[in-house]
Amino acid sequence: MVRAPCCEKMGLKKGPWTPEEDQVLINYIQLYGHGNWRALPKQAGLLRCGKSCRLRWTNYLRPDIKRGNFSREEEDTIIKLHEMLGNRWSAIAARLPGRTDNEIKNVWHTHLKKRLKQNQANPETKRSSNNNISKCYHDALHELELEPVNFSSHAKSESLEYRAVSPQECSSDMSTVTMSDDNNENKVCLKVESQRNFPEMDENFWSELSTENSEVVMSEFSAVDGDAQLQFQFSPLMTMESIDGYGSNMHDSMDYFWFNLFNRAGELPELLDV
């Protein structure tokens, strides 16, 4: 079933908004809010569809919108977040206060894609890119025959389960990772249950890990008889409020964690040239 576009209804205006229309919309929302977008234009006396009003408000008229050019810092953040999240513009916008998904999408298509292409044309840049590291640890995990089998994500808790996929290991090697942020302090506790013995890790392991993987900072780890506990702390870019729906990113973080763990323990095959 294809729903006909609401603006095709008789008499509804399309195209650029006039300053008068903007003012009507602003006045109405300031007075009454925007409980029901579909009903809003009629009540406000606008010859627009609700969708058009919502878009105009969220992308342009909202008082907390930051206008003007993107700073280099903002652009770098977008590039990094795009690397992590892909074309999830609203998720990226959630981490850039005052910027809208539409604006970020436009900046990406007009500026940043070009910038990235230029960077990738430079082999030195390419070698050191996070993408390359990411591919390496995914490959490594594949070789280890560890893969995520279950993942669920909510605003305040995450659950992730890994298992070994080779038949001979399947029954003996199962690890379950449960994350929670009970105190809502951006510190995420993980309980790892696994038959695999965790190698002992020194201070350098954690400092290197947090340097190379800026989304997450390991703060504490202990492993006793295969029952491991560790504490994550996310960088400011990775707040728990906005983590909902970032399953793929958490996979990356956990993949990275496992990769480093087993790499350090010398359990990785000779397949990496990071």
Add this chain to the structure above:
DNA sequence: AACCAGAGCAACCGCCCCAAA
């Protein structure tokens, strides 16, 4: 001055998700 091409950006379109009926 006129024309053209490309860049930038606001707005639209169609689809999806989810809650309410």
Add this chain to the structure above:
DNA sequence: GTTTGGGGCGGTTGCTCTGGT
């Protein structure tokens, strides 16, 4: 369990601006 409708999202369009010829 199914249908319906509102809201949100990502992709795309098309208008405007700008710089080059």
